[in-house]
Amino acid sequence: DGGDSPAIFCSRFVRTNKYVTERDVEGGVFLNFIAGNRGLGGIQEAALFCLRAFVTGSIDISRGFGLANTSIIHFADQLLALAESDLPYAVHVSPSDGEITTIGQHDFDGYLSVNMTAHPKKDPNTGELFGYKYGPIIPFFSKFSYFWFDRNGKKQREVEISSVDRPSLMHDFAVTRNHVVFFDTEIVMRPLNILLVRGSILEQDPNKTPRIGALSRYAESGDEIRWFDAPGFNPSHVVNAWEEEEDGQTIVLFASNLVPFDQFVCGLDRVRGCLEKIEIDLRDGKVTRTPMSNLNLELGVINPRCVGRKNKYAFMGICDPIPKVSGLVKLDLGSGCVVGRRDYPPGCFGGEPFFVANCGDDGGCGPREGEEDDGYVMTYLHDENRRESSFVIMNAKSPELEIVAEVILPTRVPYGFHGTFIREKDLEQMDRLCRDNKIQ
DSSP states (O other): OOSSOOOOOOOOOOOOHHHHHHHHHTSOOSOOTTTOOOHHHHHHHHHHHHIIIIIIOOSOGGGOOOOOOSEEEEETTEEEEEOTTSOOEEEEEOTTTOOEEEEEEOOTTTTOOSOOOSOOEEOTTTOOEEEEEOOSSOTTOOOOEEEEEOTTSOEEEEEEOTTOOSOBOOOOOEEOSSEEEEEEOSEEEOTHHHHTTOSOSEEEOTTOOOEEEEEETTOSOGGGOEEEEOTTOOEEEEEEEEEOTTTSOEEEEEEEEEESGGGGGGOGGGOEEEEEEEEEETTTOOEEEEEOOSSOEEEEEOOGGGTTSOOSEEEEEEESSTTOEEEEEEEETTTOOEEEEEEOOTTEEEOOOEEEESSOTTOOSOSSTTOTTOEEEEEEEEETTTTEEEEEEEETTSTTOOEEEEEEESSOOOSSOOOOOOOHHHHHHHHHHHHHHTOO
């Protein structure tokens, strides 16, 4: 936000229940539910975990066992670290020295239990936050439900969507002015795999037809959802979605579809992110899919003020392979044309980009028509040859995505995770609230 202050770098673990428990015993005690366990060693690990969790009580799983390392959001004067297997963790960042402190689990005054998505959507116009929860990890909590919060962080209605009769991998979703859109993919959750030592709880069901669900964002019942078959559509991350203004009966969304999906459970490096434009006609149920690029694109972002509204530009990582990003493209969503591109040097890879507007303290799309891309694209880079990491800022309007600033970092930032940008005034506001509430 201007000024002559030097750059500050701070790296801290979020003090989750998992982190604190394993730090205290100086070893791993929680099962890896995604990687899974196999063989005699897997049987021993699963048996020991069940003994500690359900018999002796030496592991308190009621306090969660997530990593809080997938994404981070700023909402209702809180900075929340998220992972979909747990509740959010509130963290505090000091505006003076950048020190990061874990405040603790944030359950929205007791109205949120178990877990929530790591990709909630914030409406830039209303300030509301939309999210959902499902049971990808905990065997006894497999129901799927959708909810939202007002701009002050007060939880509103929660509706159970019973038409999702078994949990599947629903990592991301979309929000428009009038709808939320969910993706029921071929990857299903089988929690008993852990106890039976069959590896990961994730399995592909080749007999399942993926589907897209559209629900009113202020629905009174989960039964209002409408499902549309979309064979072969298994998206990882959503870029944006909106309703066409002409009639409001056509939902348009952009998302990266993972192909070939039967390789997903073997590793992300075996699949490609194929950006698709999906059009859903709510009148006749027709779903139209259009490939937008032949590049391996993932981790797409837009100007945050355009979430749920029609927009023109997306900034996406060129994966080589997922989750390594070998460059960035600026894509015109109307034509599919690449209007900006930066390839990183050989052996240099980045993470997810993030767009920061250059026009107003509210992070807006711009004061005038056509100013959506007036701002900067930021990301972390790591040079594997030199073993050097940096934070770079690029001019979003430049066809070459010109680097205008670079900060060499004292340590590496891992690939594949999501970030955010917090303005100084928001850090100061959160700091004042922490001091007033004496929770720092």
